[in-house]
Amino acid sequence: xxxxxxxxQLAEFGALLAEPARAAIVLALLxxxxxxxxxxxxIAGVAAATASAHLKRLADAGLLSVVGQGRHRYYRxxxxxxxxxxxxxxLAAPRRIKERxxxxxxxxxxxxxxxxxAGKLGVALFDRLRGAHALDLGSDAVRLNRNGESLLRESGxxxxxxxxxxxxxxxxxxxxxxxxxxxxxPLGTLLARRxxxxxxxxxxxxxxxxxxxxxxxxxxxxxxVDW
Amino acid sequence: xxxxxxxxQLAEFGALLAEPARAAIVLALLxxxxxxxxxxxxIAGVAAATASAHLKRLADAGLLSVVGQGRHRYYRxxxxxxxxxxxxxxLAAPRRIKERxxxxxxxxxxxxxxxxxAGKLGVALFDRLRGAHALDLGSDAVRLNRNGESLLRESGxxxxxxxxxxxxxxxxxxxxxxxxxxxxxPLGTLLARRxxxxxxxxxxxxxxxxxxxxxxxxxxxxxxVDW
DNA sequence: GGCTCGCTTCGTCCCGCGGCGAAGCGTCGG
DNA sequence: CCGACGCTTCGCCGCGGGACGAAGCGAGCC
Numbered sequence: 046x047x048x049x050x051x052x053x054q055l056a057e058f059g060a061l062l063a064e065p066a067r068a069a070i071v072l073a074l075l076x077x078x079x080x081x082x083x084x085x086x087x088i089a090g091v092a093a094a095t096a097s098a099h100l101k102r103l104a105d106a107g108l109l110s111v112v113g114q115g116r117h118r119y120y121r122x123x124x125x126x127x128x129x130x131x132x133x134x135x136l137a138a139p140r141r142i143k144e145r146x147x148x149x150x151x152x153x154x155x156x157x158x159x160x161x162x163a164g165k166l167g168v169a170l171f172d173r174l175r176g177a178h179a180l181d182l183g184s185d186a187v188r189l190n191r192n193g194e195s196l197l198r199e200s201g202x203x204x205x206x207x208x209x210x211x212x213x214x215x216x217x218x219x220x221x222x223x224x225x226x227x228x229x230x231p232l233g234t235l236l237a238r239r240x241x242x243x244x245x246x247x248x249x250x251x252x253x254x255x256x257x258x259x260x261x262x263x264x265x266x267x268x269x270v271d272w
Numbered sequence: 273x274x275x276x277x278x279x280x281q282l283a284e285f286g287a288l289l290a291e292p293a294r295a296a297i298v299l300a301l302l303x304x305x306x307x308x309x310x311x312x313x314x315i316a317g318v319a320a321a322t323a324s325a326h327l328k329r330l331a332d333a334g335l336l337s338v339v340g341q342g343r344h345r346y347y348r349x350x351x352x353x354x355x356x357x358x359x360x361x362x363l364a365a366p367r368r369i370k371e372r373x374x375x376x377x378x379x380x381x382x383x384x385x386x387x388x389x390a391g392k393l394g395v396a397l398f399d400r401l402r403g404a405h406a407l408d409l410g411s412d413a414v415r416l417n418r419n420g421e422s423l424l425r426e427s428g429x430x431x432x433x434x435x436x437x438x439x440x441x442x443x444x445x446x447x448x449x450x451x452x453x454x455x456x457x458p459l460g461t462l463l464a465r466r467x468x469x470x471x472x473x474x475x476x477x478x479x480x481x482x483x484x485x486x487x488x489x490x491x492x493x494x495x496x497v498d499w
Numbered sequence: 500g501g502c503t504c505g506c507t508t509c510g511t512c513c514c515g516c517g518g519c520g521a522a523g524c525g526t527c528g529g
Numbered sequence: 530c531c532g533a534c535g536c537t538t539c540g541c542c543g544c545g546g547g548a549c550g551a552a553g554c555g556a557g558c559c
Binding site for chain 2: 051064065071072130133
């Protein structure tokens with residue numbers, strides 16, 4: 046009656062954060078990187094359907110922005126201001142901003158995106174191959190050339206029987222956690238599978254995150270992948 | 273499981289503001305003045321019992337502090353930081369900090385505290401009387417002296433029949449909206465009643481707020497009350 | 500002492516919202 | 530073209546929490 050509007054705006058904003066699942070989502074995105082809906086569902090500890098509703102609500106309120114890529118939908122904080130607000134609230138909440146959890150770090154470091162490699166590792170691998178002129182880059186397709194073949198063969202990632210890789214298309218795909226390109230498509234998929242088969246990478250139970258074994262570190266160093 | 277604590281802290285904090293009634297309370301206190309529980313209940317538009325629960329919750333969370341005076345309990349924002357957080361949120365919410373409502377201004381300007389005058393008017397009147405040496409100030413009692421009697425008689429606030437005012441005790445009482453002293457006790461009550469009877473002040477329906485009539489402005493100016 | 504009055508506590512009701520499973524839609528790989 | 534997969538929509542359930550009235554408590558006035 047008196048003062049009609051403001052209290053509801055503030056209440057609405059507070060309600061956005063009032064739910065632990067939504068709070069977890071926002072906190073996870075505080076590093077201003079993007080994550081697909083399913084990953085955020087896992088982080089929040091709720092079913093996909095539930096997370097979807099939360100994400101929609103946050104996006105409608107303008108806290109999150111969303112961009113579709115393939116069958117994924119990547120969510121991120123809408124802008125820097127949002128991150129700033131949340132951080133301010135963390136101080137008020139009344140605890141310090143917590144260090145990112147170890148699980149988060151791992152996830153950022155290496156994870157499979159669909160079936161190929163993403164995260165820091167995916168980006169670093171792509172950079173390395175491109176830097177070594179191991180790739181022929183087309184408009185939207187990528188192929189491994191003879192340079193690349195010998196490079197990978199030395200590392201043991203591909204063997205004689207894999208000669209077919211030369212014919213495989215790859216595609217570049219921006220990694221929303223790193224905002225940089227990495228390798229997808231059949232070529233990317235094959236490389237990821239090889240790394241898992243060779244136990245360079247160890248899949249974690251259920252999640253998309255992968256751990257890097259000692260052997261993997263060694264192989265990557267030999268390959269010249271810098272990260 | 274993973275990251276056990278922070279999300280709940282943030283959610284809990286958000287929940288404090290998520291309720292329109294609580295948001296209204298916090299907004300009303302944003303000027304860092306104190307208000308009694310009943311007034312906040314009116315502002316929030318809820319019953320006293322409901323408001324009491326909200327106030328308790330806000331106080332338990334450390335957002336509000338409370339101090340009892342007589343049968344009133346005055347609530348205010350716990351400290352400057354809280355005010356700052358809320359203001360930051362107002363920006364995020366995502367509207368500008370609204371101008372104080374007209375109703376709020378009136379309430380601050382003049383209101384009855386229990387039965388005597390408080391607000392700016394109560395404080396100004398007390399200052400004027402003290403400045404004119406119209407009061408004999410004891411340790412915790414105050415009396416109107418001959419100076420004061422003639423001053424008030426000139427203004428028409430007291431008349432022949434009110435000679436008894438000289439015998440009335442007054443008490444000083446800090447006004448939590450202005451953080452300054454004003455006049456309470458039987459003397460303060462009588463003056464307030466006279467001002468209402470003489471229609472210097474017009475009571476508003478239901479609330480403790482009073483409006484000042486043209487006649488009141490005139491009389492106060494004649495009295496030398498500066499405000 | 501007895502009354503009024505401001506506030507809190509208690510008991511109760513009920514609505515809103517978060518939770519999930521199932522189904523629908525669009526994309527990708529083969 | 531088919532199946533797998535990621536995400537959203539739909540429908541239903543259950544519970545937490547906000548609403549109020551009545552009663553209890555303490556302070557102030559006469």
